[in-house]
Amino acid sequence: MRFLRAFFPVTVTSSTVPSAPDMPLTLRARDGRVLARRHDDRSQAVRRSVQWAFLLLNLFIGWRFYLWVRHYETFGLSAPVTRPPGVEGWLPIAALMNLKFFVTTGTVPEMHPAGMFLLLAFLGMSLALRKSFCSWLCPIGTVSEWLWQGGHEMFGRTWRVPRWLDIPLRSLKYILMGLFVYVVAIMSADEIRAFLMSPYGVIADVKMLNFFREMGQTAAIVIAVLVVLSVFIKNAWCRYLCPYGALMGLVGMLSPTGIRRTPEACIDCNKCAQACPSLLPVDTLLRVRSAECTTCLSCVAACPVADALACTAPRRRVLAPWMVAAGVALFFMGAVGVARVTGHWHTVVPEAVLQELIPNSSGYGHPGR
């Protein structure tokens, strides 16, 4: 029951999850000054609303895509459904290939262009608001957050991997990212086009669905291990293995925004560092520059002193939580809008080709094999 309560984070109390301020009656600095208290911080409520909305959107897309596939698998016996192009957000490698194709040829690719526009949206988001995609939009990040919060509810704590192991493990995601970027970088535009126009490339989204529908024992065990680990270790998959998050984090390092601490106002209470899901020592930094910072604002929400900690833009302008939410929404809606208006949102494949490929999808392997 306690674990389930974590799936509805509004019920989690500040005494169990270190994300809410635990304010004394009168807040004083070490020299006795009475400090201004923070007003109620709504950042986490705003962020959770955005996370829920995006998770529900993804579930809806997944359901529509499944119905679309079933129409072809049943040879038209089930009702036809329009394919949701948003499913291409789950094809990060194809998106990366398409981005390279677009950059090198100046032509928007025909196959899975929506994935490229979504990747551009998330990269733009990272440039503006660091790795915000991870803590505001990514459904896997949302579930991952629920898992460690559930673990915290159950056991009263989460566990830290020792530093000597944490650092090499964290490098794994960068190695994986480097491998994917390298493979795409050495492909020519013609090779990318040939790959994406091959039967495998055309139904890459169907293959991905089949991976989950027909999951083998090994994959199921790996996922189960990651889920269990995520209950005990904050964001285990994201912290150590996700190449997509690694890319967003590296791009985010170029962002002019970030968490900034004002030492004159800080009372060294350490609440910000305790609240940070990325385990960053926020209380000792003037500015958080780490690639691991996801602009989740948990540290700001936990800080009991007004003006001690804030998410800032250039010239130290403070970004309110709604501004971060609006920025994230702007990049997402903007990319989808541009793709739609320019006629590059939908992948157009002749019906006869889909009817041939989808029911026989298991017979089409990776062209490189």
Ligand code: SF4
């Ligand atoms: S690290 Fe990967 S899985 Fe985790 S939230 Fe970011 S993109 Fe999603």
Ligand code: SF4
């Ligand atoms: S530093 Fe603050 S905004 Fe960045 S990940 Fe940690 S808690 Fe979130």
Ligand code: SF4
């Ligand atoms: S910045 Fe961190 S250490 Fe300083 S007052 Fe705020 S929560 Fe406490």
